[in-house]
Amino acid sequence: MEREMPENSVVVNLKQFERSRRAQVSAEALSILHGCRDLLIEGTTRVLTRQSEAMENTLLAMADRSPLLDTRNSYYSAQGILNTRANELLSACKDAYCQTFNDFAHNREKPAGGELLELSLLDDQDFEITLVIDKATSRLRYNCAEELVALDARIAHLLSRSDLSENDSPLGPRVLCEALLDGISRMQLEQAIRIVLLNQFDLVLTTELAHIYQSINRYLIDRGILPDLKVGAKSRAQGTAPNSAGAAGPAPAMQGQTGGDMFKLFEQLAHSGSAAGGGGAGGASAGLAGFSLLDSLGQLKSGAMMLPGGGRFELPLLEAATIQNVLRSLQQSPVMQAASPLDAVLVDAVAMLFDVVFDDAAIPDHLKAQIARLQIPVLKAAMLDRNFFSQSNHPVRRMLDAIATLAVHLPDNEAGNARLEAISQVVSRVLDSFEKDITVFDSAAVELEAMGSLLEETLEEIVDASLQQDIAQIKQSERAELAPVIVHDFINRALNKEQPVVDALREFLRRDWAQLLTLDYVNEGEQGAHFNSHVETMRELVWSVQSKADMDARLMLVRILPGLLKRLREGVAEIDLPQKLSDRFFATLVILHANAVRPNAQPVPLPDITPEAIEELAPAPTAAEAATSEPESEAAPEVEDEFNLRARALNKGDWVEFHYDDGTFRWARLGWASSVKNTYLFSDQDGMNSFSISQLRLADKLRRGEAVLVERKSITESAFGKLMNLFRQKLGHA
Incomplete structure (x- = not known):
């Protein structure tokens, strides 16, 4: 609702003046505009119809994972709407968009709720809806940046409207998102369900909307609307291919030179009028004479920014737990009408940096709130030092990266709260002391990096000490699992085919000595002293019963035999071998050694013992011992x-x-x-x-x-990688 101005008022209602100044859209332009409208809304509803089942599956999965009953019910309700009323829903969205589009085409203004003359406090529900619309719009615009640069320019040219902002374009993401929400609201659904559905629509369109905008750009080119503008009409695969000439590109530049190149890119973008915000017709003007955005940003520290003509602007108050991109508020404010096009580009670039940071799920909200406090200082630093956008080790970027890195060291306890308070104090010092000296950020970055290094080293020491017992238990458990296979292998190598061994000795090693080797391996591992000693005893035992044809071998047996027998007796005692089995084994061993030293004589027969007698004397084998006879087959x-x-x-x-x-x-x-x-x-x-x-x-x-x-x-490296590609695409350099 507009207020009538007194007849003697010297105040000009800019909205009425601007409306009266607009030219009526010609019939030819209106026809082309309607064609664009149909391509957008038909393409959108077609995509949403095709992805309806996928959205249902996503909502069901989200409902299954949600711990909150209300949230789970919202997901189920939204899924039910898509399942039973999808056609009705999409038809309502289409009608809402067409109505919004027709209002624009016939110069009918938006409802008075958005008038700047009548400010009112938003309730929680309205504020939540606004945030959802803002986030959906930002995501779609980010993913369709190249296409929208060209489309905005063509629509402005078609309508002869140099003042047409990106959020007012009838084909832009914001108008589309608002119309989709309006259509969803016509279904008389609860707000939580409306938000869930809009988020699902937004996620689907994020990957599909660029193709629709490409088709609209081609449609406009075919009708002679800025056909020489080469961006926005080709698919990304084609549009991003390097030129065949000079594909290798220039040689890498020094960092300072690269910063200059990036700044030249921003200057070109500002001159082309692609930046969001002020700059006047085509974005080519130098902003309002006498106004410096950089100088004016300092006023926000103490309160409001004074605008030319006596106006005031205040940013939303950022409290301790607030996560809000206030630079987006700055972009939509009257301030940008006075700012230069280059300033508008820089504000947009830094705002996009914080969009990426705030969307990073790996950074907890309480840490994002600290980063959010730095938005205005970071913007000032970016305007002061062009290397901010190109140098990964720039002090400002190092500080932001250092804060993000500390996320893993902020547990939800007293220690974590103390560390968060220390970070907050560093941020506060930057806010209090930064004017134009970038070294303020360097000092803060050094302090935060030192904090991170100290926490990492301390945690490393604590973990190394606290995990020792767990590591020992896991190693022992793993050795117990591997022991049957390892022991079986060692025994097989000792019982090689070149040294034939009588069955009695073979049975002793596989049934009895294997128990001792298993215990040693589980307790100490393959490198353990006891394990290796008992393996060597086993090898000596096998050698000792082989035929000794020469005197040297016999003398060697005489020398080692006392020690061998001593170790064998200690071993069988350690595994508690029944006395009768032990006595029978050593009696058999005496005969085997006697036969070994007289190979040409008739061997002394071994005492007979039946398998049944051995089973009666020997204890039942454990599962691990039984496994030594046959190794486990390897899992697939x-x-x-x-x-x-x-x-x-x-x-x-x-x-x-x-x-x-x-x-x-x-x-x-x-x-x-x-x-x-x-x-x-x-x-x-x-x-x-x-x-x-x-x-x-x-x-x-x-x-x-x-x-x-x-x-x-580095969060800034990742964010600026996306940012630079986006701005290069805007100028067709990618």
Whole structure:
């Protein structure tokens, strides 16, 4: 609702003035515009119809994982709407968009709720809807940036409207999202269900909308609307291919020079009028004379920014737990009408950086809130130092990366709260002291990096100490599992075919001595002194009963025999071999040794004993002992996939986020990995609690989404990689 101005008022209602200044859309332009409308809404509804079943499956899966009853019911209700009323829903969305489009085409204004003259407080529900619309719009615009640059330019040219902003374009993502929400609202659904449905529509359109915008650009080119503008009409695969000439590109530049090149890119973008925000017609003007956005940003520290003409602008208040991209508010404010096109590009670039950071699920909300406090200082630093966008070791970027890296060291306890408070104090010092000296960020980055290094070293020491007992238990458990196979192999090598052994000795080694080797291996491993001593005793025993044809061999037997018999008696005592079996074995051994030293004489026969008698004397073998007679068959190898490869590639010190059925999650640090059975031992953020998991089980959790690898890479490097590609695409340089 517009207020009538008094007749003697000297205040000009800019909205009425602008509306009266607009030219009526010609019939030819209106026809082309309607064609664009049909391509957009028909393509959108076609995509949503095709993906309806996929959205239903997604909602059911989300409902199954949700720990909250209300949230789960919202997912189920939204799935039910898609299952039973999808056609009605999409028809309502189509009608809502067409109505919005027709209002624009006939210069009918939006409802008065958006008028700047009538400000009112939003209730929680309206605020939530606004946030959902903003996020959906930002995601779609980000993924369709190249196509929208061209489309916005063509629509502005078609309508002769240099003042047409990206959010007011009838074909833009914001108008589309608002119309979709309007159509959903016409179904008389609860707000939670409306938000769920809009989010699902947005996720589907994120990957599909660019193709629709490409078709609209081609439609406009065919009708002579800026046919020489070469971006936005080709598919990404074609549009991003390098030129055949000079495909290798220029040689790498020094970092400072690269920063200059990037800044030139922004200057070109500003001159082309592709930036969001001010700049006037075509974005080519220099902004309002006498106004400096950089100088004015300092006023926000003390309160409001004074605008030319006496106006005031205040950013939303950021409280301790607030996560809000205030730079987006700055973009939509009257400030940008006075700012230069280059300033508008820089604001958009830094705002996109914070969009990426705030969307990063690996950064907890309480840490994002600290990063959010730095938005205005980071914007000022970016405007002061062009190398901010190109140097990965820039002080501002190092500070942001250092804060994000500390996420894994902030457990939900007293220690974590103390560390968060220390981070908050560093951020506060930057806010208080930064004006134009970038070294303020350098000092903060050094302090935060030192904090991270100290926490990492301390955690390493705690984990190494606390995990020793667990590691020992896991190793022993793994050795117990492997012992039957290992012992069986050692006995087989001792009983080689070149040295024939009587059945009585073979039975003793496989049945009795194997027990001793198994105990040694489980307790000490293959390198243990007892295990190796008893293996050597076994080898000497086998050699001692072989025929000794020459005097040297006989003398050698005489020398080693006392020690061999002593070790054998100690061994059978250690395994509690029944006395009758022990006596019979040593009696048999006397005969075998006697036969060995007189090979040409008639051998003395061994005492007879039936298998039944041995079974009566010998204790029942354990499962491990029984397994020494036959090794376990190897399990079939696991089918390789990306999740197995990810699990196998983990290194000590890597972090994994584990999700549980009740909706909770925890971060765990890999403290040790077994090379024997591929068992991983993780500890919590304090290093005080631990748990083990096999590599295959971890891969399965990764596959199911119950575990997520925490990538501790530079958040600014990742964000600016996307950012630079996006801006290059805007100018057709990709």
